[in-house]
Amino acid sequence: MNLLILSYYYPPDLSAGSFRCQALVAALIQKMPSGSTITVLTTEPNRYTSHRAAASERESATTERGVTVEIIRFKLPPHHSRALHQALGFLAYGRQVVGWLKQQKNRGKNHDKVFATSSRLQTAFLGALVARLYRLPLVLELRDLFVENLHSLFAPPLRFFLLPIFKMMEAWTLRQASLLSVVTPAFADHYRRMRPNLPIIVIENGVDSKFLTTDFAKPPPAVGTKIRVVYAGNIGEGQGLERVLPELARARLFSHQFIIIGDGGRAVALAEATVQLPNVEFLPPLPRRLLLDHYRAADVLFLHLNDYASLQSVIPSKIFEYAATGKFIVAGVSGMASRIVRGLAGVVVFDPCDAIGGLKAIDQASLALYDYRDSRREFLARYDRATLMEQLASEIVGGGGILMLSGFAFILLPTLP
DSSP states (O other), X not given: OEEEEEESOOTTSOSHHHHHHHHHHHHHHHHSOTTOEEEEEEESSOSBTTBOOOOOSEEEEEOTTSOXXXXXXXXXOOOOSSHHXXXXXXXXXXXXXXXXXXXXXXXXXXXXXXXXXXSSSHHHHHHHHHHHHTTOOEEEEEOSOHHHHHHHHSOHHHHHHHHHHHHHHHHHHHHHOSEEXXXXXXXXXXXXXXXXXXXXXXXXXXXXXXXXXXXOOOOOOOTTSOEEXXXXXXXXXXXXXXXXXXXXXXXXXXXXXXXXXXXXXXXHHHHHHTTTOTTEEEEOOOOHHHHHHHHHHOSEEEEEOOOOGGGTTOOOTHHHHHHHHTOEEEEEOOHHHHHHHTTSTTEEEEOTTOHHHHHHHHHHHHTOOSOOTGGGHHHHHHTBHHHHHHHHHHHHHHSOOOOOOOOOOOOSOTTOO
């Protein structure tokens, strides 16, 4: 079996999607028969402009089970975390994927199935295009409701122009799939309404083994020492940190130190809003080995989503990562994210963008700093990523074998064979 995987991000790039894809490849190696090939077409590390990890353009290795894994990384033009730059980066990725596949076809090398994992729809659309043109079964993984999020991400004039285009792309992409995997039940409900006859499975985000095997314990802060509140992740419109964190830091200027690890489209706005606050510290995106040290040093972990209706069905991957540390969690979330964390010990939830509620939550956390890991064992076992990816790998290898075709006017990437 020769499996083609399209994933815009892949380690050493820092993103939830890249780590999830890496775990999936590890699971596929155990499921696929000897002599199989897994080819991952991805990009050079580009998730954050402030983190440029070195990575080979091509990696190839054959495992003990006789499964060969190839990682092909395509170069992208320089870009920042802006929509236009991201769109240009994806077009460069798409063209290079197409060119590579042309070369493989000319050499007589074919694939048996396509798996595309996507949060912003474009990689899913590319996977559907490839599957249609090469007449391959397509398994899709959609990790977000991109079209729904357009209402929050763009102003009305641009939104009115883009929304019909992306709705058409979304509908056509779904019609090409023989199996769809999503990360929350709410996503399944959404896509089931769009295509009732499409087989849909829910494979949630989870906890990587590295977090399950790391000791994050530390003694409580000494009297007179500031409590360390750590946020790690994307700093974008969806997180809305600039709408709440400056007020929290200002109100707890002498008692709490806020460490913000990450980057994104709203990082500058957050930095400007906290420039006069000495208890706010910014760090660039960090490799996991360094991030683990900051989690260990933390007293409280902070999580926040903006108060957009489109985020009601989102469950941030950071929830699972944070839970594995055993640290107290302060979460400004609502909807499904709120429901899932309220069942965990050592978590206080407040309404998104509610600074007063956030202060009460942080103060409550500061009075109860101890290790909650044992009380979260059942949750962590349920969301063990290795187990979840084993389920997804089984579906990819054994299912998703029906080829579905439908008509569409190809307006993008017209140079395809």
